[in-house]
Amino acid sequence: xxxxxxxxxxxxxxxxxxxxxxxxxxxxxxxxxxxxxxxxxxxxxxxxxxxxxxxxxxxxxxxxxxxxxxxxxxxxxxxxxxxxxxxxxxxxxxxxxxxxxxxxxxxxxxxx
Numbered sequence: 001x002x003x004x005x006x007x008x009x010x011x012x013x014x015x016x017x018x019x020x021x022x023x024x025x026x027x028x029x030x031x032x033x034x035x036x037x038x039x040x041x042x043x044x045x046x047x048x049x050x051x052x053x054x055x056x057x058x059x060x061x062x063x064x065x066x067x068x069x070x071x072x073x074x075x076x077x078x079x080x081x082x083x084x085x086x087x088x089x090x091x092x093x094x095x096x097x098x099x100x101x102x103x104x105x106x107x108x109x110x111x112x
Contacts, residue, residue, distance in 0.1 A: 005089055009053070013100050016049055046100070054097050061090030 020042035067083030070076075 006092055009093055009096055013053070013096055016046060017100065020046060050097050050100055053093060053100075057090045057093035057097060059090070060093065061087050064088070064090060 064083045064085070064087030067086060068080050069083075071079030071081075071083055
């Protein structure tokens with residue numbers, strides 16, 4: 001489950017970035033005004049999606065911590081392990097968002 005979720009998040013982020021970049025660069029050079037607007041729209045869309053993924057990652061991490069606490073309280077090793085996995089997935093998702101933010105920064109610089 002951990003690998004599947006990471007794979008899905010990675011694919012979604014890659015598709016978003018690839019589609020945005022491909023669409024922006026696929027237009028003809030004579031459409032500079034439209035191209036700038038499309039780049040700006042892509043940046044806004046990516047900001048919104050990054051914020052959503054960031055919130056999801058924070059929720060996964062905090063839920064994992066809560067599961068670990070409950071597992072310790074009730075002495076359930078399975079719950080503790082699943083909580084640790086969820087916390088790790090949250091950390092990894094946060095790292096992916098940071099990586100996507102770096103790509104976003106470079107795209108924003110191209111816009112200028």
